[in-house]
Amino acid sequence: MNWRHESILDGTTFEFPRTGFWIIHVFGGLFLMLLGMRTAVRRAPLPIVAYRLLKMLRQ
Template sequence: MSCHHNNIFDDTTFEFPRTGFWLVHIFGACFFLLLGMRLAVRRAPLPIIAYRLFKLLR
């Protein structure tokens, strides 16, 4: 015997996102961060240090 509860959020856009959703957003945020660091390198010394730090971490 199983107990099934109807959830009004099942199969809607309000349902908790799956792993793929989070992966896309995490990689997208990293991409924009690195892209922004590349563009900021020409303008200020502090982003140069941060850019080099992120480059070393990869």
């Protein structure tokens, strides 16, 4: 007897990529997001200074 469970992914575009493919893309996305957050934190003082200056000028 030949018993095979049909997957909902069979015949779709998600069928080909395996677990390693998705792991690499998830970690790559996380890496890019963290790199962007690191850059944003490093450049944060300038917007804060500008906000405080504008707030001071409004008073």
